[in-house]
């Protein structure tokens with residue numbers, strides 16, 4: 001399997017890369033995002049043969065074509081096995097019917113940090129460590145989080161000698177549980193940074209570090225956000241998992257996906273490209289509805305980020321949308337690079353009527369404000385006895401509004417555990433969800449983080465200093481106050 005950048009050709013035409021290289025690179029050097037030059041294909045018979053497999057075996061079969069010979073079979077199986085052994089249930093992602101409505105909840109929050117990010121990051125952390133150890137190298141992760149990627153990535157790489165992680169989060173814009181899941185990890189290789197700004201500012205800072213090629217090379221930067229295709233790869237698996245349980249390949253399935261950075265729903269799009277019969281996707285947004293407005297009008301226009309009850313989706317610049325645009329631009333990397341540059345300077349990007357009509361065959365989109373989110377949480381509990389978190393609530397409400405065919409089951413991706421957002425859930429349902437026992441003392445644990453203004457040079461200096469300190473003898477074992 002070879003990978004290309006969404007902007008390939010815009011700065012010369014580099015040779016396509018293999019999996020290990022794109023995993024370590026994270027973002028392409030031309031500023032684009034990597035994806036496979038061609039999607040692996042599974043025939044109907046091959047998909048039928050996946051019926052009844054356990055999660056880890058399915059994960060192996062679905063992901064194997066992507067990794068090629070980067071890992072031998074035994075190593076890849078071991079990494080997958082270890083990653084999913086960290087989940088609370090051997091099913092990894094239980095699928096629950098909501099009565100006889102035809103709606104199903106796919107619970108993706110049974111990993112160590114209680115959000116769907118664990119599904120990919122438990123594996124990515126291990127794959128990075130395996131590769132870096134084999135090469136005798138060290139890498140530095142620079143990541144951005146609106147709440148969930150941060151803790152999942154930190155949990156996946158804490159205490160690993162091959163990796164340091166610098167995680168940027170928007171100060172005051174993540175829930176207390178989310179913040180503490182990051183800042184209470186006191187491992188010497190973990191650096192939490194509270195940025196004065198929004199998630200988009202954090203993501204821009206991280207990307208600016210990658211786009212400074214000298215800085216990037218000096219620290220061997222790598223990414224844990226969904227700009228790293230390895231993240232998308234691992235998320236493809238649960239689309240197969242849910243669809244197979246609901247009768248694929250004989251029966252099509254629809255998915256409703258609460259969306260922000262567009263990584264999760266893009267993984268579903270990839271599953272469809274690989275042969276999975278997905279009838280359509282519902283892209284759910286909160287009041288930060290740039291995606292919904294795009295699917296309605298064909299125009300992508302940024303506006304101010306507003307804080308909502310679903311903070312992890314408080315995003316305006318959805319980085320994975322570039323991967324979908326790549327297809328909408330007929331895989332023309334030069335034209336897309338120009339469009340993305342213009343988007344970043346004008347804040348607007350438009351696609352033509354034909355392109356919009358094509359994309360709308362596969363994607364419906366909608367928005368739900370905070371009042372609707374509270375109502376959806378209350379409704380799901382009342383009707384089906386299920387407590388859902390505010391992000392899942394967006395997917396749940398919009399799934400009902402966008403059923404195209406009631407004979408086709410629709411899966412709502414339940415992206416976070418309700419206990420990550422206790423205030424919102426209590427407000428909606430009157431019941432305060434409890435954290436699992438292993439996190440029961442989270443609110444009493446010591447926190448550690450640094451503040452940072454929204455300034456890339458300040459960030460780069462901080463990383464330079466920390467890495468120099470770490471390289472000095474005997475400094476790594478010290479926990480900074």
Ligand SMILES: Cc1ncc(COP(=O)(O)O)c(C=O)c1O
Pocket residue numbers: 115116147148149226258259260261262263264265312313391392415416
């Ligand atoms: C709980 C939760 N739901 C939904 C989303 C949106 O997912 P994506 O960014 O992949 O679109 C996020 C953040 O990514 C999240 O943390």
Ligand SMILES: N[C@@H](CCOP(=O)(O)O)C(=O)O
Pocket residue numbers: 144145146147148149150224225226227260261263312313
């Ligand atoms: N909602 C995310 C934002 C980052 O998304 P990613 O999928 O690109 O890592 C978060 O919780 O951090």
